[in-house]
Amino acid sequence: MAGPASTDVSGDLVLSSLTKRFGPFTAVDGVDLNIPQGSFFALLGPSGCGKTTTLRMVAGLEQPTLGEIRIGSRDITYDKPYRRPVNTVFQSYALFPHLSVWENVAFGLKRRRSEQVDKQVADVLELTELQALATRKPGQLSGGQQQRVALARAIVNKPAVLLLDEPLGALDLKLRRQMQVELKRIQTEVGLTFVHVTHDQEEAMTMADTIAVMNAGRIEQLGAPAELYENPTSTFAANFLGQSNLIRATVRHRQADSATVALPSGAVLVPASRLPGGVDEVWVGVRPEKISVHGEAAHGGAGGGDAVHGGAAAPAEPSMGLNRIAGAVVTDASFMGVSTQYLVRTPWGQELMVFEQNRSSAGIHRPGDRVSLTFAAEHTFALDAGQDSEAGIELDAEATG
Template structure:
């Protein structure tokens, strides 16, 4: 265990409880616009937590209030049991890593990381900086200036400079937004490794669904200033509770249906003449109408009359309207008898031919993969978002 993780564990033992970060009824209004609306949130110490949402959802405003860069309209923020709602930014045990790195261009890597320690006239600077640069795997780059480093290396310097201050919470504001796709994916794993090693609380703000699900232990999906749903990435993806979460995290087929029976284990729904079953714990509609949800990769596609390995929910009469080949998989659009086009993702294993436009097909899925959402919600919510970092 690292020295930072040791200190966190000792603090928890001394207090007798893990206070972590707590937001209570936190609200931020800008004139007539409410950016964050009565937000309650608990982030335990040592967690890797992600605030995920589209532009304007309130995620960055929340982060800035925790950092002390915005003053709440109402509500409270406590960290480790201490109220920091109106504390000055420099008096909070919090550091922030921004998308633009904010490194000092005239200082080399070593001095960028040492800056805070030297300013506070702390001791043993050389050893602590060396240990931190080794942690972020930049021990061989100590005397280079930021301009001589790649984007990923600059981001590691920014991480090291923030972590060396031993904050209780590290805030990451779209930290990978300036990197290209390949480097971004590499840095996702690198930041997760660093967080695991140091044992600090990381709160990561992003509009990138893949980034949040890859890195975070817990994800809170924000929309219009509130949290739509919070949980482990797999839980949010497999069992969304709102149409916004279903559409924003990946893609979903949402099909109009009418509930015909509610049993203890399964809910039966009439889907345009076909009876489908949905596990009760995945049914989130109280009325007799709902949206039947199924992820495209959970849908099986086959020839007319073909026996598919998904007993219970077989839907005949489909016609392929579009085919997109992606190498490892093929994406189909299939028009169903009621006129709706459903998405199907199939892995290219070579076991079956790739269908072509105009082919008549049947679709099927296992009941345990479906979910049911309230029909009063917009089926298109979250599906088409104009994402922009920093909102």
């Protein structure tokens, strides 16, 4: 049998036209990715999107139908799993129950007859804060501790790429958030390329330098977390990565820096850079936390087409970059501690989601209150109205794709 893979392979992980078909079903459809060496990269998507199949092809657990996988100058497309400079951490951890923490971490090094096994294991146990648990068996550890042992066992082998397949999925919410910070710290310290598969948007945004949002076997959008969140390029990305209010609108005037778009009632400004070209019918998007809620005078009209500001008609066009929807009514208010989550019905009947920070109990609005909504023009984006406004909303995200 051939020996284990060399650990001196380095370079970017490159996927070229990577495709996987299972009979007539295409699970991964021509994926092209360049994952920089030393980065923390996340493949994010719902169940069935192809993210886990992509990871399994990189690991060598599935053979591509088409395409190529390279690490630096080395083509690993058809290498056996044990010949690849790649290690995987699974959700189940797959620890040896009869071995101690130290023995679990040392297993791969001993199998390869590595030198200075004691020092390498000691170093990685220190990195993962497991020194005090070295003699315990996996059954004596908490879920978070077992996760760190699985990570230590993978890192100690110094792979060129570490694959993480929903590694935090078995942990409770509080521990999962703690481990998100720990994983990012460890990745930064060891400098390995981490490729993390997850359906959890918060998890991806917390840890990753770059996120690829996957949908139906393809990359829907690729970029830094803040860029994806602030500038989604499809309704799927807008809805799956966080929550979005999408309002049907018509482009009225295009200027150099911004465009005026007509809502069913009133108009708003959208930055020209966030407006799709070649279409006049758009979805205007704004995130719930970007909206502010303001009380209106009791006599302002809620059902008409005119915007209302303190009982007086507002200008037909927005001004000074502050968008405003008047004549709305609070239909639900949920106190969440640091914030209140509102559902607000617009004059045209659509309910918008608003998350507003609680600064004082007196400032909380109640169901039935007449309000207006404001949001900065630079916080809006626009998408082609030919796309499904509900794409990416109701998806089963319990299982990996």
